[in-house]
Amino acid sequence: MTTALLPLSKRAAWKALRSHARRVKALHLRDLFAKDPKRGDRLTVEAVGLTLDYSKNRVTDETMKLLVSLAKESGLRPRINAMFQGKKINVTEKRAVLHVALRAPQGTSIVVDGKNVVPEVHAVLDRMAAFSNRVRNGGWKGHTGKRIRNVVNIGIGGSDLGPVMAYEALRHYSERSMTFRFVSNVDGTDFAEAVRELDAAETLFIVSSKTFTTLETLTNAESARAWCLERLGGDPKAVARHFVAVSTNAGKVAAFGIDTANMFGFWDWVGGRYSMTSAIGLSTMLAIGPENFRSMLDGFHAMDEHFRTAPFEKNLPVLMGLLAVWYSDFFDAQTVAVLPYEQYLKRFPAYLQQLAMESNGKHVTLDGTRVQADTSPIYWGEPGTNGQHSFYQLIHQGTRLIPCDFIAFLETLNPLGSHHDILMANVFAQTEALAFGKTRDEVKAEGTPDGLVPHRVFEGNRPSNTILAERLTPASLGALVALYEHSVFTQGTVWGVDSFDQWGVELGKVLAQRIIPELEAREEPVLAHDSSTNAMIRRYRNAKKRRT
Numbered sequence: 001m002t003t004a005l006l007p008l009s010k011r012a013a014w015k016a017l018r019s020h021a022r023r024v025k026a027l028h029l030r031d032l033f034a035k036d037p038k039r040g041d042r043l044t045v046e047a048v049g050l051t052l053d054y055s056k057n058r059v060t061d062e063t064m065k066l067l068v069s070l071a072k073e074s075g076l077r078p079r080i081n082a083m084f085q086g087k088k089i090n091v092t093e094k095r096a097v098l099h100v101a102l103r104a105p106q107g108t109s110i111v112v113d114g115k116n117v118v119p120e121v122h123a124v125l126d127r128m129a130a131f132s133n134r135v136r137n138g139g140w141k142g143h144t145g146k147r148i149r150n151v152v153n154i155g156i157g158g159s160d161l162g163p164v165m166a167y168e169a170l171r172h173y174s175e176r177s178m179t180f181r182f183v184s185n186v187d188g189t190d191f192a193e194a195v196r197e198l199d200a201a202e203t204l205f206i207v208s209s210k211t212f213t214t215l216e217t218l219t220n221a222e223s224a225r226a227w228c229l230e231r232l233g234g235d236p237k238a239v240a241r242h243f244v245a246v247s248t249n250a251g252k253v254a255a256f257g258i259d260t261a262n263m264f265g266f267w268d269w270v271g272g273r274y275s276m277t278s279a280i281g282l283s284t285m286l287a288i289g290p291e292n293f294r295s296m297l298d299g300f301h302a303m304d305e306h307f308r309t310a311p312f313e314k315n316l317p318v319l320m321g322l323l324a325v326w327y328s329d330f331f332d333a334q335t336v337a338v339l340p341y342e343q344y345l346k347r348f349p350a351y352l353q354q355l356a357m358e359s360n361g362k363h364v365t366l367d368g369t370r371v372q373a374d375t376s377p378i379y380w381g382e383p384g385t386n387g388q389h390s391f392y393q394l395i396h397q398g399t400r401l402i403p404c405d406f407i408a409f410l411e412t413l414n415p416l417g418s419h420h421d422i423l424m425a426n427v428f429a430q431t432e433a434l435a436f437g438k439t440r441d442e443v444k445a446e447g448t449p450d451g452l453v454p455h456r457v458f459e460g461n462r463p464s465n466t467i468l469a470e471r472l473t474p475a476s477l478g479a480l481v482a483l484y485e486h487s488v489f490t491q492g493t494v495w496g497v498d499s500f501d502q503w504g505v506e507l508g509k510v511l512a513q514r515i516i517p518e519l520e521a522r523e524e525p526v527l528a529h530d531s532s533t534n535a536m537i538r539r540y541r542n543a544k545k546r547r548t
């Protein structure tokens, strides 16, 4: 399908966008708004409880028309269909890409290799729910008969960032009598601090690893087992009461010593960074309960359906994806700032970094030829208002163009005096200041001394999206995450890259495996790296020697 597409630079819409961009660069948002008093309403779309105001972007109606044409010429519609039909669109790994099946309601059908996978998805969800209920109501006991009060998820990358983001985001809905921790880094500090004041008799470890071969996760899991056994009398039977696994690899789970009866499975068509709605979400379900987890899945599903069926002109993920392409490829913007005005979303930018950058940080297209444009922008961000007191300076007055996504909720989960009014006023003020700025004349009219005028000018014309939802709920979180998943898919489709592989993480892993024995060998190893790497290895070994 995709191979029949014209190369990016040959697509009519792409060529038209090139010359169109030159004209748009000369326009200022001040004028676009002045000439069109309804622009704010016109360039706002709503779906699945989310409102996207994209009016403060440097676009005209013509831009949006051309971007939508670009999506069409890039085969977005057939590619969406291919994904939802379980086609193997992850071509380099020959896999279907079906995170959308993880949230499909019971009774629906999504077929992979001739088999409807939805019943299996629900069978795992049911097992997760039964297990979560047992743990939450104290029915599941630890080795010494105590109930579980602490849950530690051990996993990294896609097996960590989704769970930790969702736990933080939905903390309001979580079982407050339980403690949830997340260990990902192989740096021993992560594990040591996570379990520091926990009672092993009350602690359950979830070892989350799709492959169950990941060095960091297995190292942490081994340390967790040793920590647990040391505190519970050394009886290996304790492992069955304190360890469960989430994986696709039953053999490795059993080899580690976890009873496969306590394993929750998923499938090779779930990519790591798209796995938070699979059994990888077990810690989330333990925290918020099966019903809330189901409403989170329903939020995802509603956005999946919107993405699958809505016309591109009104399709939130498509619009956001196309706008990211617009700035990345026609304005040379290097980054997108994601600015949630919601403290519970503090890990959302980190989650999004993996989602976007691991998916579309690619230099070749599906057929292996060099991609003809810049691919994924760098996603970054921090919750507002904190960022306003640090890096926003550069966004307002620096020399780089930083498109921003503001995310906010109309109602707070923690009403406290006028906090929420102040918070929301800041969201609206920031988007206004970025778009309209402050002219030289306005600065002068305030009586600013001449020498200071240039320093106090805000050029404006700095683009932003604003995403608003009623409240942060499991369902609205689901819709928000799915919005970005499909925005990333849209971007990857335009660039024609495989958004579902991640070969770029392999080389460092292989090299680390070579260096570990060189750090641990008793005898001085023969080092055959470059002079920099050799010297660092020697320095480390010498420091180790000095300590012993």
Ligand code: G6Q
Pocket (backbone or CB within 6 Å): 156, 157, 158, 159, 208, 209, 210, 211, 212, 213, 214, 217, 271, 272, 273, 274, 358, 502
């Ligand atoms: C995600 C990546 C990667 C993966 C981790 C953990 O898309 O594949 O971040 O999730 O490397 O892998 P395991 O779950 O297999 O331990």
